[in-house]
Amino acid sequence: MAVPESRPERLENGKQTPRRPSTAHLKVVPPSRELRDRIRALAAETARSFDRSKPLSREFLQGQAEKLLDEAGLPRSYTGFAMVCLSNEFWRDQFMSVDFSRRMLLLPHCLKHAEGCPADYDEFGLQCLECGACVIADFKRRAEELGYKVLVAEGTPIVLKIIVSGYVDAILGVACLDVLEKAFNKVLQVGVPAIAVPLLSNKCKETSVDEDWVAEVIEWRTEPPPVRTRSYLPLMRLAKQLFEPGTVEQFVPRTRLAQLPEGADPMTDPVAATEAIAFDFLARGGRRFRPFITLASYDAMTGGAASDGAVLDEELPLRLPRFVCRAAMAIEVFHKASLVHDDIEDDDLYRYGRETLHRTHGLPVALNVGDYLIGLGYRLLKPDDGEQVPADAVADVLRCMADAHLKLAEGQGAELIWRESTDKRLTPLEALRIYALKTAPAFEAALYTGLRLAGPVGDLAQKVTAYTRHVGIAFQIINDLKDWDGDDHNKLLAGQDALSARPTLLLALALDADDRRLRAALEPTLQGDGRDLAAVQRLRGLFAELGVFEKAYRLVKKYRERAREVAESVDVEPLRDLLVFLLDTVLDYTPSDQLGTSPLPVIQPTT
Ligand code: SF4
Structure with missing residues (x-):
């Protein structure tokens, strides 16, 4: 969610402090339900004229929120809240058009019953047992009945990972304005339809929320809107998909593996082993940001057909020439080669949550896998027979x-x-x-x-x-x-x-x-x-x-x-x-x- 920006603080000696300027004075939640509803109604009116073809910028949203509050004679301390309401109205129709099964409900664990909650945490957050002692159980049950994925957690990385992985296309998030400031801005920049309902306080325990507001949004559903906002999400997903096992091989076949008897372990074959280690390393992870840049810059110069917000994932590769995908992959493969060599030079222990290649296979083997990846990158840059490049x-x-x-x-x-x-x-x-x-x-x-x-x-x-x-x-x-x-x-x-x-x-x-x-x-x-x-x-x-x-x-x-x-x-x-x-x-x-x-x-x- 976009958030207000405050002027940078200055030190006594006139230097500017490097610290994050406080925006607390701009993130006050209006104390009465009547006032909150009034700002929501004004936001709906204001957002009617917004251009929905591309995502909102934070500056634009903040300016609109300040204008709305000034005209209504309301204090600027509600800027953050008004920005959330404006952003919600901007995305409302597009959020509503996403099928329930493609949405995620993100709830904060601070809504739980502080003393009595029997639930534990795992890597995906709080695993609510639906004991009924707090509203989390009610929201979760209804959302899951409809088909939502539900997370009781905080933080942008996990949310973005889930979105880019292709599991959800829209988010309904409940959080305090502080968390929305950190988490949702990036989500919106990517161009993901998101609705936020702010908690009524920034406390970290036993917080509360306008429960009927959350319950209402969970049920929202309508037909696709006429205008969809430009989104980089399909291209981010494609960049990731290109490196999934099975897809990589469509662009660079594993020739050594193909020569082995079916079911044979390539690691037992001295020649096929290098190829196996290299392909395994390619599939391991990373944000795939470099190939995304190549795909997105090509798309930007050719009419933006792949990021116009209306493209289904299945259609996407068809909209981009095969060689553009190959070149994007080559960029990533060269990057991966440099990482293998970097890890050796720095004697790093871990990469993508696993032991580095030289720690697992020994330095000479890892060095050689890095060289192999450089060769693979060049192979990707050779157009296939019949490809018009x-x-x-x-x-x-x-x-x-x-x-x-x-x-x-x-x-x-x-x-x-x-x-x-x-x-x-x-x-x-x-x-x-x-x-x-x-x-x-x-x-x-x-x-x-x-x-x-x-x-x-x-x-x-x-x-x-x-x-x-x-x-x-x-x-x-x-x-x-x-x-x-x-x-x-x-x-x-x-x-x-x-x-x-x-x-x-x-x-x-x-x-x-x-x-x-x-x-x-x-x-x-x-x-x-x-x-x-x-x-x-x-x-x-x-x-x-x-x-x-x-x-x-x-x-x-x-x-x-x-x-x-x-x-x-x-x-x-x-x-x-x-x-x-x-x-x-x-x-x-x-x-x-x-x-x-x-x-x-x-x-x-x-x-
Ligand atoms: S409903 Fe879920 S989150 Fe709330 S107190 Fe019970 S187990 Fe904890």
């Missing part, structure tokens, strides 16, 4: 991918060589140069490939290079900040980059301050075995003292703004929208209050 387009795509490969190796090489150096000198410019090589080229290749397969790219090529450079650098700096920010999606431990002595921008900014105390604090971390937690704690303290987190976050905002400027200068509207969506998605980050302050967890030394 202009040779110059294929040549341009190959050139772009080769450039990306070289730059990535240079960036990774710069990092590895720095880690081996003894003086550990690093300027912010050098760190930014490494960053520009590490993420941007692969991102550029994914975007360029979709555009080039749609036709000549012309002047757009320069914009794509500039845009992806800005996004890539901002993305890497955000990764630096998340390393200290308790990001529990990607990292389990704070300060991992420092422990691994990586040449981060934070380190470069700190070194740039040229403080002797700093170098003294850095020395044990950089020269040590990477397990000196006391040294990492001191480093964190000095980073904070020297304003390194603030400086880094200012750079994120600068590069994010530059990327936005480039995106908004693009003439082709669907591509412009896609570029804005990508940067809002990839660079969606505001430092938490805990940045650089939470205690480091204890790390057991490894043997």
Whole structure:
């Protein structure tokens, strides 16, 4: 759900704080039912004139909410609530047209009976036993009777995973305005019909909700509306489907497996084993964001037929040329090859929740599987016999991918060589140069490939290079900040980059301050075995003292703004929208209050 934005706070010295500005004063739920109903009615009236062909932006929604409240003589503190009501009205018809069996009801566990609830949690949230002590049981029972999937849980990752997996097409979420702020914005950006009913308080225990409102929405059902909003969901699903077992083989057949007797285990055959490990690794996971970018940029330049919101999943591959799918897969396969090699270089233990390949099969075998995947990527880039793909387009795509490969190796090489150096000198410019090589080229290749397969790219090529450079650098700096920010999606431990002595921008900014105390604090971390937690704690303290987190976050905002400027200068509207969506998605980050302050967890030394 889109949420209000507050002005950034300023420190006493005039610097802008990197922390998330508080929006609590804009997220007050109107205290009386009469007032809530009045705002809902005004929202229904206002939303009648909205353009439903593409998703609402948060800025637009906030402006409309403020206008609605001002005209009604109501306080701005209801902005968040009014935005939810406006968004609900925007999506109402499209939500109602989704079959019950394709909807998900998301309930908050804070509605449960705090003391007496006998239910336990598992990976999908609270497993309500329908004891009847709270309204969760009533909502759940009725929704499941109709065919809904019901989750009593919170959080965007699990919801997006379920949506992209193709199990549901619309969401009804009950949550407090704080949670809606975090969870629903991304869902709406993707273009998923979603209705939200706010809890009446932001407490975390025994909350309440307008129960008849929830019960009413659960029953909503109507025929498909005349206009459907543009949605990236079908293309996200396609990007994922391309790597499901059975589909990959339609594009690159498993030749070694085909040579074995039926039912034979390929791992027992020395030649077929490499192919088996590689295909298994390809199927393992990842967000498939790179192939999505290729599919979506092709779609944006060819009329947007695959994202117009009315496409059924089954029809989608038919709407995209087979070679576009192959090229999108090649991007992902090259990425997977680089991950195998990265994991070896960093001696990472886990990837996609399983042991890394070199830990499972040994370093030489993993190295070789990475090489195999590079070969597989090139095979995907060869058009099938009879496939009509202009040779110059294929040549341009190959050139772009080769450039990306070289730059990535240079960036990774710069990092590895720095880690081996003894003086550990690093300027912010050098760190930014490494960053520009590490993420941007692969991102550029994914975007360029979709555009080039749609036709000549012309002047757009320069914009794509500039845009992806800005996004890539901002993305890497955000990764630096998340390393200290308790990001529990990607990292389990704070300060991992420092422990691994990586040449981060934070380190470069700190070194740039040229403080002797700093170098003294850095020395044990950089020269040590990477397990000196006391040294990492001191480093964190000095980073904070020297304003390194603030400086880094200012750079994120600068590069994010530059990327936005480039995106908004693009003439082709669907591509412009896609570029804005990508940067809002990839660079969606505001430092938490805990940045650089939470205690480091204890790390057991490894043997
Ligand atoms: S109805 Fe379900 S969630 Fe509510 S108290 Fe009983 S078991 Fe817990």
